[in-house]
Amino acid sequence: xxxxxxxxxxxxxxxxxxxxxxxxxxxxxxxxxxxxxxxxxxxxxxxxxxxxxxxxxxxxxxxxxxxxxxxxxxxxxxxxxxxxxxxxxxxxxxxxxxxxxxxxxxxxxxxxxxxxxxxxxxxxxxxxxxxxxxxxxxxxxxxxxxxxxxxxxxxxxxxxxxxxxxxxxxxxxxxxxxxxxxxxxxxxxxxxxxxxxxxxxxxxxxxxxxxxxxxxxxxxxxxxxxxxxxxxxxxxxxxxxxxxxxxxxxxxxxxxxxxxxxxxxxxxxxxxxxxxxxxxxxx
Amino acid sequence: xxxxxxxxxxxxxxxxxxxxxxxxxxxxxxxxxxxxxxxxxxxxxxxxxxxxxxxxxxxxxxxxxxxxxxxxxxxxxxxxxxxxxxxxxxxxxxxxxxxxxxxxxxxxxxxxxxxxxxxxxxxxxxxxxxxxxxxxxxxxxxxxxxxxxxxxxxxxxxxxxxxxxxxxxxxxxxxxxxxxxxxxxxxxxxxxxxxxxxxxxxxxxxxxxxxxxxxxxxxxxxxxxxxxxxxxxxxxxxxxxxxxxxxxxxxxxxxxxxxxxxxxxxxxxxxxxxxxxxxxxxxxxxxxxxxxxxxxxxxxxxxxxxxxxxxxxxxxxxxxxxxxxxxxxxxxxxxxxxxxxxxxxxxxxxxxxxxxxxxxxxxxx
Numbered sequence: 001x002x003x004x005x006x007x008x009x010x011x012x013x014x015x016x017x018x019x020x021x022x023x024x025x026x027x028x029x030x031x032x033x034x035x036x037x038x039x040x041x042x043x044x045x046x047x048x049x050x051x052x053x054x055x056x057x058x059x060x061x062x063x064x065x066x067x068x069x070x071x072x073x074x075x076x077x078x079x080x081x082x083x084x085x086x087x088x089x090x091x092x093x094x095x096x097x098x099x100x101x102x103x104x105x106x107x108x109x110x111x112x113x114x115x116x117x118x119x120x121x122x123x124x125x126x127x128x129x130x131x132x133x134x135x136x137x138x139x140x141x142x143x144x145x146x147x148x149x150x151x152x153x154x155x156x157x158x159x160x161x162x163x164x165x166x167x168x169x170x171x172x173x174x175x176x177x178x179x180x181x182x183x184x185x186x187x188x189x190x191x192x193x194x195x196x197x198x199x200x201x202x203x204x205x206x207x208x209x210x211x212x213x214x215x216x217x218x219x220x221x222x223x224x225x226x227x228x229x230x231x232x233x234x235x236x237x238x239x240x241x242x243x244x245x246x247x248x249x250x251x252x253x254x255x256x257x258x259x260x261x262x263x264x265x266x267x268x269x270x271x272x273x274x275x276x277x278x279x280x281x282x283x
Numbered sequence: 284x285x286x287x288x289x290x291x292x293x294x295x296x297x298x299x300x301x302x303x304x305x306x307x308x309x310x311x312x313x314x315x316x317x318x319x320x321x322x323x324x325x326x327x328x329x330x331x332x333x334x335x336x337x338x339x340x341x342x343x344x345x346x347x348x349x350x351x352x353x354x355x356x357x358x359x360x361x362x363x364x365x366x367x368x369x370x371x372x373x374x375x376x377x378x379x380x381x382x383x384x385x386x387x388x389x390x391x392x393x394x395x396x397x398x399x400x401x402x403x404x405x406x407x408x409x410x411x412x413x414x415x416x417x418x419x420x421x422x423x424x425x426x427x428x429x430x431x432x433x434x435x436x437x438x439x440x441x442x443x444x445x446x447x448x449x450x451x452x453x454x455x456x457x458x459x460x461x462x463x464x465x466x467x468x469x470x471x472x473x474x475x476x477x478x479x480x481x482x483x484x485x486x487x488x489x490x491x492x493x494x495x496x497x498x499x500x501x502x503x504x505x506x507x508x509x510x511x512x513x514x515x516x517x518x519x520x521x522x523x524x525x526x527x528x529x530x531x532x533x534x535x536x537x538x539x540x541x542x543x544x545x546x547x548x549x550x551x552x553x554x555x556x557x558x559x560x561x562x563x564x565x566x567x568x569x570x571x572x573x574x575x576x577x578x579x580x581x582x583x584x585x586x587x588x589x590x591x592x593x594x595x596x597x598x599x600x601x602x603x604x605x606x607x608x609x610x611x612x613x614x615x616x617x618x619x620x621x622x623x624x625x626x627x628x629x630x631x632x633x634x635x636x637x638x639x640x641x642x643x644x645x646x647x648x
Contacts, residue, residue, distance in 0.1 A: 174373065174375065176371045176372075176373060176375040177375050177377060179340075179342055179362070179369075179371070179375065180369070180371055180375035180376075180377075181363075181377075181388070182341075182342075182361075182362040182363045183340060183362055183363070183365075183367065183368070183369045184363075184368075184388055184389035184392060184436070184440065185363050185364070185366065185389055185392040185393060185440070186363055186388070186389075186392045187363055188363075190392065191363075194388070195377055198379045199378070199379055
């Protein structure tokens with residue numbers, strides 16, 4: 001957007017001030033994340049920029065923290081836990097969340113608003129409260145300190161994301177398509193997988209990615225529901241920060257940031273694809 | 284009370300439908316459709332015609348009564364096991380599949396082998412002159428082309444019964460007329476039974492073997508198009524189908540096939556009693572605009588005439604449309620063919636109009 005030729009002095013001043021403000025906000029949001037990336041390649045064991053690093057000398061940088069991450073049994077265990085727990089929690093979130101969204105989009109379901117509110121609540125209730133509640137509940141039924149317990153807890157946190165994204169896709173879904181499929185002889189299950197699922201897939205996948213990131217980044221609930229055996233990456237980072245301030249954490253953080261950016265890119269690409277498909281839908 | 288005959292291919296037997304348990308959307312529907320028949324359900328919106336179609340397709344359940352297909356009740360058969368083809372109002376083509384995949388879908392469901400499937404898809408596409416479009420996606424087609432694909436998809440698995448829910452509503456006039464012709468041609472060539480829902484009376488008249496006029500959840504009249512137009516059974520049908528002139532009055536006397544009606548202006552005319560029974564009853568007399576004659580030479584010698592004042596004369600090319608004031612009614616319209624010997628009327632002049640008694644029907648008020 002350019003300044004129109006008739007802009008007054010006041011408008012000109014505001015035009016540039018506005019850009020400066022936007023830049024500052026952007027800096028405020030991004031700087032803390034960006035600054036850890038070069039630090040994770042530091043050859044020192046401190047959280048500081050050494051003079052060598054600032055001078056861009058090769059000896060100032062190293063991959064030792066990444067090497068440490070790959071060799072330390074603590075980090076290895078945490079990584080394998082996260083990689084086990086997050087996909088399982090995601091699968092449960094996606095299956096249950098998608099079914100819930102489809103069910104709640106039917107107009108004849110009674111109390112659908114109330115049910116929706118309850119299912120969405122893990123997103124709204126402060127995490128520490130959910131976590132404490134789950135701790136007491138899971139202890140009673142023997143799930144506390146088990147993989148299954150952590151997976152279920154993370155699935156509960158991920159379901160709201162799936163419900164919201166899938167419900168949003170269903171708004172644009174033409175119900176006469178399922179009727180047409182039934183009319184042509186397709187059973188409800190076949191109709192779901194062949195007609196409805198392909199069309200709401202972008203919503204399902206982006207919901208799944210959010211659920212995955214939630215589980216992958218989550219520390220509070222796992223601290224309560226899990227035990228040392230289920231220590232995940234964020235948990236290991238948390239202890240790492242408290243006990244030994246090692247730049248290995250920065251290496252992990254960098255990796256997590258890269259993964260998150262990758263996943264968000266996928267979400268954005270899917271959103272565009274879905275928009276294109278919607279534009280394509282007839283009528 | 285045995286109502287709809289049992290020999291029909293599709294039979295609605297005392298069917299009722301209510302969505303909320305209080306008001307009936309369909310009230311006591313009895314209808315029998317013969318094999319190979321093209322039946323149109325015609326009516327204003329909210330008359331229950333679409334609900335009937337949905338009950339036949341299985342997307343709505345009848346609150347009361349039976350629906351029979353080929354002699355078997357289908358109330359408890361889910362939609363996907365009924366084997367009925369359907370063309371939807373918005374076509375309902377699957378946007379994520381190509382045209383050929385759309386057509387192959389019902390065949391895949393029926394586990395028909397690949398080569399057989401391809402042959403059937405090709406035949407169906409050729410049938411609607413869309414053979415070259417198999418690889419396109421629905422969004423890459425125009426409305427008329429999508430319509431053809433929807434039609435081909437409903438026919439590709441060779442159903443014996445095809446339902447159409449206002450399939451031409453979204454098309455422009457010219458394309459609509461063309462498709463009307465195409466659909467009737469295909470339906471007759473393939474010998475399929477068709478139930479067609481529309482609110483467009485021209486469509487109903489030009490396409491159907493029989494038309495069921497719906498209003499207020501009931502069939503007001505079920506008849507072939509010509510009978511429906513020329514011999515409406517009640518004033519709703521007379522008003523709904525085609526253009527119609529109405530004169531209000533009271534029955535004076537009924538003698539066999541003739542009734543004397545005292546119009547509200549005091550004039551007495553002869554009409555054919557249709558659904559009026561006794562003197563003193565209020566009636567609406569219905570006369571089609573093209574059955575009214577003002578040329579003295581063409582009127583019967585004993586024809587009954589009324590005085591009329593010309594209010595407006597509209598030249599429409601093939602016909603003249605003239606608005607008259609007759610017996611206090613300012614909206615009495617007559618249509619006359621633009622023939623060489625036809626006199627053009629001028630507003631303000633007073634003429635004598637007349638008609639045959641059988642064209643003048645005394646209906647319910």
